[in-house]
Amino acid sequence: MRQRVPVLRTASLPASRLHTSPLPNPLAEKNPPALSALVEEFTKLCHQHDLRRAMAAMESLERHGIRADPVAYSELIKCCIARNAVEEGRHVHRHVASEGFEPKMFLNNVILNMYVKFGFLGDAWQLFDKMPERNVVSWTTMVSAALANPQGGREALGLLLQMNRDGVRPNMYTFSSVLRACDNLRTLRVIHCPIVKSGLESDIFVRSSLIDIYAKCGDLDSGFCVFNEMVTQDLVVWNSIIGAFAQGGNAYKALDLFLQMRRAGFPSNQAALTSVLRACTGSVMLEMGRQVHAQVLKFETDLILNNALLDMYCKCGDLDEAHAVFQRRSQKDVISWSTMIAGLAQNGRSMEALKLFEMMKETGPKPNYITIVGVLFACSHAGMLEEGWHYFRSMEVCFGIKPQREHYGCMVDLLGRAGKLEEALEFISEMECKPDTIIWKSLLGACRVHRNVNLATYVAKQILELDPNDEGVYILLSNIYAGSNQWEDVKDVRKVMRDRRVKKEPGCSWIEVGKQTHAFIVGDKSHPQIESILRELDQIITRLVDAGYVPDTSFVLHDLEREQKEESLRYHSEKLAIVFGLMNSVERKPIRIMKNLRICGCSMLLEPDASSCTRAKVVERSREDSDISNCLFLPLSESNNLGPSIPLSSHRRPPLARQNA
């Protein structure tokens, strides 16, 4: 039979907050005032979150075989969680459950939560299984435990069913947790239904989870509906919807909602600003990003926000500003370092990226697997095959990081760029993981550069088996055939595209001038300045040709006469945007062109020897994977002839900003 242990009352606490024992309490009878004082002291220390002294006081209680009020222990456990005091937490559990004492459901729930927070899921399950009674809190805690594992969604949903069978009704806490288990729209709608029926949708936690998960499942419209039904305004719900649009690629909507949130009386806050920066990054809106930077200055200590700022500058191609942000920060974590390394690599500054990595090894935090992706990317872009192999082979030994699919992808890219196509193919066949379309597309890109038509055909087949609707592959393959004058094969590819209703997204380039964005599509003459842009472009090309420029017509997909090919290249959207930039921007300021597709090789006409237009910087926003560097950076020249400054009247949005709501 379990032995009861005495529990003392203290004079200062209400009786209802203390455990009582039905048995006579010999200790209390022996010396009640001293023991009461002991319990009172312990309780006070717990409420003060004085961990060290509270633990010492708890040991005194242990020596006397007495216990205090469960609320005091719950405070002590909260303190253990906050300080990650694992051993102390376990000690409290041993103490409250020793000598046959059975903690009540409340305290068991607190301990259960502690084990989940510490990540000791085995201990949590052991306790949960042993608990004589479980309520909605116990079940919800175990739902969180399941979700601690990224693959735990099914288990979490299973727990929801089990608790229903046990007759425990889920509440807002349960739903706001279990929503995170939904990784597809069907499941999400199944869970959304009882939420609406029970009226729990109005709970702000549930609402923000719903918005977030709808966005993650790709249904921004439903997320927006949930947002619009908000009656009580809540900052986090606003943050959720801004984040949802930023994540969903609708930068304009995210920015618009941010302004609406401000008008509704909410302050700029770190989470919203982080999302706004993410939106700027996704759509390469550098000028807008700079304006957000001014607001970020208020939150200098927020590492997440400042990392997002750093990433924005890197992705928008302003490496000088990125470097300044990086240098200024005293607190830098592995994400700051990884962002800076990848940013340098993406912008063609591989040597600096590798130098920074060496510095990180000496003075920075321990690199993680994403850091290594950036390092391999740097090697790949600089064609540093030997260094790439060195980092790839040593990553497990030096940092304990097992190569993952992304690392294999970088190596395929590296081998492909170096022209070692057969070796890359062999490498793929020996990989520990199955190649995905990204890895195959790296090799396909290399086939194009090194004009290996046979291998390209094989690789394209592998990709289309994995994803028959990948438009980029059709285009790339068609380009490869066109480059070898295999026009019949080009026609075949085009036919398959038509049959499968695969459409090529038209290439669009845009530029920010002042506060306006100007977008250009090949052949589109709707821009008010198009006539003068075309005249200026003609003049530039004439000067380039005089200087010895010969257009590389292999970038034209169709079987046209040479003259027609040159004509077709002449008005590519990048060129229209660059010329517009030259005509309308301030002298000695870099011109940044953004693109929705990979930069066409023909835009390389603006290589540094083309001295008449040497201020352009093209930043690519590609849906495809790396081929050429995503930035075409051209040095400043003294001989720039900018032409007249023309006032801007039109405001056109680039097509990537789809309005979802």
Place this chain on the structure above:
DNA sequence: TTAGGGTTAG
């Protein structure tokens, strides 16, 4: 009195 929300790097 215990359980739940947003935001960073490939």
